[in-house]
Amino acid sequence: MNVAAAGARRRASFTGLYAFFATMIMFFGAFTSAMVVRRGASKDWQGVPTPNLLWINTGVLALSSVVAERARRDLQNGNRRLFNTLWAAATVLGACFVAGQIIVWRDLQQAGVYINSHSGGAFFYVGTVAHAAHLAGGWIAMVYLLVRAFSLQLGPGRRTAVDITTLYWHFLGVLWLYLLWLFWFWGNWE
Amino acid sequence: MSFLSRYIFSTNHKTIGIQYFVLALTAALLGTALSVLMRLHLTYPEAKIRLFEILWPNAAAGGVMTPELYLSLMTMHGTIMVFFVLTTVPQGGFGNFFLPLQIGAEDMAFPRINMLSFWATALAFLVLCSAFVVEGGAPLAGWTAYPPLSAVGSIAGPGMGKGMTLWVVSIALFCAASLMGAINFITTILEMRTRGMSLFRMPLTCWAWLVTALISLFAFAVLFAAGILLLLDREAGTSFFLPAGLVINDRILDRKGGSPLLWQHLFWFFGHPEVYIAILPGMGVVSTVLSVFSRKPVFGYRAMVWAMLAIGFLGFLVWGHHMFISGMSPYSSLAFSVLTLAIGVPSAVKTFNWLGTILGGRLHLETAMLWALAFVSVFVTGGLSGIALGQPALDMYFHDTYFVVGHFHIIMGVAAVFSILAGTFYWWPKMTGRMLSETLGRVHFYVTFLGVYAVFIPMHFAGIVGNPRRYSDFGQFEFLKDVQGLHKFITHAAFLTAAVQLLFIFNLIWSLYRGKKAGDNPWNATTLEWLPPSHQPHIVVRGAYDYSVPGARRDFLMQNESNGQ
Numbered sequence: 113m114n115v116a117a118a119g120a121r122r123r124a125s126f127t128g129l130y131a132f133f134a135t136m137i138m139f140f141g142a143f144t145s146a147m148v149v150r151r152g153a154s155k156d157w158q159g160v161p162t163p164n165l166l167w168i169n170t171g172v173l174a175l176s177s178v179v180a181e182r183a184r185r186d187l188q189n190g191n192r193r194l195f196n197t198l199w200a201a202a203t204v205l206g207a208c209f210v211a212g213q214i215i216v217w218r219d220l221q222q223a224g225v226y227i228n229s230h231s232g233g234a235f236f237y238v239g240t241v242a243h244a245a246h247l248a249g250g251w252i253a254m255v256y257l258l259v260r261a262f263s264l265q266l267g268p269g270r271r272t273a274v275d276i277t278t279l280y281w282h283f284l285g286v287l288w289l290y291l292l293w294l295f296w297f298w299g300n301w302e
Numbered sequence: 303m304s305f306l307s308r309y310i311f312s313t314n315h316k317t318i319g320i321q322y323f324v325l326a327l328t329a330a331l332l333g334t335a336l337s338v339l340m341r342l343h344l345t346y347p348e349a350k351i352r353l354f355e356i357l358w359p360n361a362a363a364g365g366v367m368t369p370e371l372y373l374s375l376m377t378m379h380g381t382i383m384v385f386f387v388l389t390t391v392p393q394g395g396f397g398n399f400f401l402p403l404q405i406g407a408e409d410m411a412f413p414r415i416n417m418l419s420f421w422a423t424a425l426a427f428l429v430l431c432s433a434f435v436v437e438g439g440a441p442l443a444g445w446t447a448y449p450p451l452s453a454v455g456s457i458a459g460p461g462m463g464k465g466m467t468l469w470v471v472s473i474a475l476f477c478a479a480s481l482m483g484a485i486n487f488i489t490t491i492l493e494m495r496t497r498g499m500s501l502f503r504m505p506l507t508c509w510a511w512l513v514t515a516l517i518s519l520f521a522f523a524v525l526f527a528a529g530i531l532l533l534l535d536r537e538a539g540t541s542f543f544l545p546a547g548l549v550i551n552d553r554i555l556d557r558k559g560g561s562p563l564l565w566q567h568l569f570w571f572f573g574h575p576e577v578y579i580a581i582l583p584g585m586g587v588v589s590t591v592l593s594v595f596s597r598k599p600v601f602g603y604r605a606m607v608w609a610m611l612a613i614g615f616l617g618f619l620v621w622g623h624h625m626f627i628s629g630m631s632p633y634s635s636l637a638f639s640v641l642t643l644a645i646g647v648p649s650a651v652k653t654f655n656w657l658g659t660i661l662g663g664r665l666h667l668e669t670a671m672l673w674a675l676a677f678v679s680v681f682v683t684g685g686l687s688g689i690a691l692g693q694p695a696l697d698m699y700f701h702d703t704y705f706v707v708g709h710f711h712i713i714m715g716v717a718a719v720f721s722i723l724a725g726t727f728y729w730w731p732k733m734t735g736r737m738l739s740e741t742l743g744r745v746h747f748y749v750t751f752l753g754v755y756a757v758f759i760p761m762h763f764a765g766i767v768g769n770p771r772r773y774s775d776f777g778q779f780e781f782l783k784d785v786q787g788l789h790k791f792i793t794h795a796a797f798l799t800a801a802v803q804l805l806f807i808f809n810l811i812w813s814l815y816r817g818k819k820a821g822d823n824p825w826n827a828t829t830l831e832w833l834p835p836s837h838q839p840h841i842v843v844r845g846a847y848d849y850s851v852p853g854a855r856r857d858f859l860m861q862n863e864s865n866g867q
């Protein structure tokens with residue numbers, strides 16, 4: 113592939129990702145408006161308790177984003193060894209976040225917050241599971257790149273993949289902060 | 303390349319375009335067959351019809367359809383036609399095949415995602431059709447699937463159990479597929495254009511595909527979210543759309559707090575833009591065809607682009623006009639009404655520009671051109687009834703009557719299908735190397751054109767009398783006695799119109815073997831898809847509609863052609 117074509121591919125990947133962000137925003141926007149309507153329509157709104165683990169998970173995801181970003185910059189500077197280590201760390205942190213979320217879901221159910229009997233809980237599960245599902249997609253991409261990196265196949269073409277994946281990962285982090293605000297602050301606010 | 307990777311799991315945009323086309327043609331035949339059965343039952347509700355009994359031994363025992371069976375056919379007809387025909391051919395079919403060719407790209411930006419989105423669409427179609435054969439049969443809730451009845455399971459009737467679940471799953475899959483498609487179209491158009499192909503040199507078809515993809519990107523995400531909530535209401539016992547104290551078939555449901563109106567808002571936030579998803583690509587095709595067969599540039603090219611963008615944008619602000627009678631405040635009604643009528647402005651801009659394009663041109667009335675002209679005709683007709691419906695005071699009366707059925711069939715069903723037919727006659731030579739028969743094409747055209755008017759105009763009158771839609775039998779209403787004859791007429795016209803479609807299918811198959819061989823550029827058109835295949839990228843030097851340029855050596859200049867004196 114010549115340089116111009118490679119540049120076009122790179123731009124196309126970013127444009128595609130931005131378009132994907134737009135649908136995600138619409139998806140979670142529709143979800144939010146459903147929540148606003150649901151809360152306004154009846155008098156039985158219940159906020160979801162926010163277990164401490166949720167804050168720890170938030171920290172883990174943020175850390176994962178920071179580490180992934182460092183890794184990306186190291187790759188740019190040709191520091192492949194450091195990239196491999198940091199990218200592996202970011203991937204593991206990502207898995208920890210999902211594992212933490214699974215524990216949160218379990219704890220909430222034990223506390224009686226079920227999807228079918230708790231008005232706020234229903235939205236909590238849908239929102240956080242949808243977030244985790246999007247995250248799983250990004251995580252698979254991270255693992256794929258990790259395998260490539262360790263088998264020394266991270267050519268210049270894959271740099272774009274690293275950049276794209278990192279950007280997506282940051283986006284999911286911001287989305288998570290938004291959801292957290294929605295459930296913890298807006299959902300519990302009298 | 304193996305057979306599988308070449309014809310089945312192909313990533314080639316032309317193959318995928320043909321796959322979409324064939325899938326949609328199958329869907330269209332099934333949808334048409336259903337509509338014929340529905341008309342048969344509506345006109346002769348008590349007749350014992352052997353065919354019904356053969357098809358549905360239980361639901362049509364003795365040859366008479368149950369009302370539920372009728373509603374299930376109606377639901378499947380609407381869903382198949384809206385999603386798997388009107389949303390599929392103009393974008394997935396023509397778009398995939400011609401967009402890369404028209405902008406001089408080698409393929410779509412993400413060929414593998416493209417393949418995935420086709421197969422997700424095909425799977426969605428299979429899932430939908432499987433609703434026919436599961437216990438209880440197909441769902442009854444219409445293409446709009448309003449809760450509460452769509453959210454409570456089989457207690458709401460046969461088909462509202464497994465069949466309805468399959469419907470929701472199918473639509474969710476369709477959303478995912480459309481979103482992938484939209485991302486691909488947007489990226490391809492923004493990033494893959496060949497040198498010299500600035501946005502404002504693109505053929506209007508490409509602009510239409512771009513605007514449609516943008517609308518899809520926003521609208522299908524919302525339907526996807528709504529679909530997931532509906533599925534949870536059905537399968538996980540949540541109450542997103544179900545209020546407290548609901549009694550259905552003498553049973554109190556133990557749900558509480560949800561709102562059926564929430565679904566209507568989410569659905570129509572998707573649903574109104576969806577009607578433009580169905581028709582905008584057709585507007586692109588029609589603009590091009592009118593210009594080619596008038597040998598004149600498109601009148602007001604830039605205005606056409608801005609009108610499409612305006613329609614796409616305004617389309618997101620008018621969903622409330624489907625809910626005028628939902629109890630919304632009159633102030634909201636007023637706002638939705640004004641915005642709705644505002645769409646008439648860019649629509650009128652387009653219409654006058656189409657007229658401006660053909661005015662004073664040297665018209666070549668080939669079949670493709672006939673379909674394009676017919677599109678303008680039905681677009682105006684349907685737009686006028688839209689203006690009536692857009693007024694809350696009138697819509698209070700017209701809502702859920704045959705007036706609405708007439709309106710949306712003319713403007714959405716018929717107009718989009720006409721543009722698909724225009725596109726088929728125009729592009730078939732490129733897709734297959736053969737010309738369609740003009741003689742068969744004309745017969746098919748005239749019968750269909752008169753036929754659809756004969757079917758759908760009387761429906762407006764039935765609606766004015768107050769004839770409700772989504773009923774399986776009007777015989778029992780005294781006030782509808784007078785429209786029975788009208789319905790009989792509609793049914794006969796519908797049979798004729800449906801039958802003549804076989805001529806079109808025959809034309810397609812015939813031309814594959816016997817059709818006249820087409821040259822590279824049978825219509826003397828200017829856009830890049832008509833250049834012979836080449837491995838060098840084309841370099842574009844002019845806009846897409848340079849017909850009859852003064853001083854040029856022939857009456858058209860291709861987009862990569864410098865002014866060859």
Ligand code: HEM
Pocket residue numbers: 446577578580581623624642643645646649684685687688689690691692693697700701702706709710713714715
């Ligand atoms: C100026 C243009 C238009 C206006 C003012 C308009 C207005 C309306 C209104 C107010 C309704 C709701 C009627 C009711 O349910 O009581 C309606 C229904 C509908 N319109 Fe239009 N419309 C216009 C153009 C279009 C176009 C271009 C399309 C499609 C390409 C379209 C497709 C539909 C469909 C499918 C429905 C019925 C949906 C259903 O209830 O199943 N309309 N229109």
Ligand SMILES: [Cu+2]
Pocket residue numbers: 573574577620621623624
């Ligand atoms: Cu509408």
